[in-house]
Amino acid sequence: MTDLSHTRVLVTGGSRGIGLGIARVLARAGASVAVTARSGDALAAAAAELEALGAPQVVAVPGEIGSRAGAHAVVEAATEALGGLDVLCANAGIFPETRIGDLTEADLDEILAVNVKGTIFAVQAAVPALTASGRGRVVLTSSITGPLTGYPGWSHYGATKAAQLGFMRSAAIELAPARITVNAVLPGNVLTEGLAELGEDYLASMARSVPLGALGTTDDIGHAVAYLASREAGYVTGHALVVDGGQVLPESPEALAGP
Template sequence: MFDLSDVKVLVTGGSRGIGLGIATVFARAGAAVAVTARGTADLEAAAATLEAAGARAVVTVAGDLATRAGAAEVVGTAIAELGGLDVLAANAGIFPEARLRDMTEEDLAQVLAVNVGGTVHAVQAALPALEASGRGRVVLTSSITGPTTGFPGWSHYGASKAAQLGFMRSAALELAPARITVNAVLPGNVLTEGLAGMGQDYLDGMARSIPMGALGTPADIGHAVAFLASREAGFVTGHALVVDGGQVLPESPDAVA
């Protein structure tokens, strides 16, 4: 329905998991794709995956988005290598577990710095290139956890994901005159490397709680991001798209067939 073959996209936190799923969807559409990660360990493998998927060009950049200076360096390098930017998929995030009684100042500060600060800093750094594009798109990876649901041990994570949506709405208003849209996807439980490590019994239990009867895939999230990044979605801004197989719908476990 829509063509992304001329798009230049940057996916932060794009070396694995949901981020790599997003980047791979764009690669399969023939886009030029840049991915960032805090370390270099997974970037080489990610580049090979994206090249095999058909990306028009692949760029990898290692660095930390948690400070404005770090984000400016990482995003600036990616834009220079791509030769511009049309889409920022601000996906980078962390989700360490910490119960409220045990959570330290450092636990809270780290999650907010990466998940909220990193999002804001990445958008700030990308703004000149997105404005120059004439069709700039920002798509944030939030979560159902925080904006819609909660889970013990992730109160700081949930707070950060809800904060991203508050940022999204005001940023959408500020950037609309520049024809830049700002939206978010809210994944439910998605089968990534981290979730797979929880064991098959856990995965089966989570799948039973989802009306569609299965966990999501990184590609499911990628397709939603690709839609919001398309020209056809140019009149959609300030909205959060839940991609969860109906996970948030049941009133009780008995409502899931």
């Protein structure tokens, strides 16, 4: 396992789902971890779980990141509590299902605020501490939906995930002189609380579309993030790592039918 001892990490949206999975893997690798979320109860439970895994330090920071002020407040509180920051995992995101014809301005404003503004402003807030670290890492949680695939009802979500990658590429160039790398992971269908709410039939159909025959786990995403957060990944920047069990590969369902 990648050794992240003496590494200070902030995971936004870290109280459940992929964010908590990322935090678990990083904690097991020896990192000090701050997690943020809106829900106090879920955040406290996540922090307790991470402490039980033996993380050197665990910090819970409640807050909203959908505005510049909110994102800066969260990042600055986490950085102060950890005594600095080496890695920002900009993971916080929402994925409401809404068809194009039903989208309201409020729907679009909400998802753009959390998924795009929250990502950009969290990175902006973290730059001073990541620069001081001398080995700063930014890892964004994007998705295969938007950059590589599409699905009815998630056009607005896909747009935000593609926007994150557009930001990543230019940010990687801009922050390179400060020795900060900026990369992204693109999860396929990962078994989380949110995905489970879509029902067993949906889960089964999604598993059938994956060449490896199963949905991913949050640990699968966490291990990819751990690599991008490591010293070993110091020469990797501006790239998106797909973690999807081969989901984007088949040309058609027939490609998975076997011989």
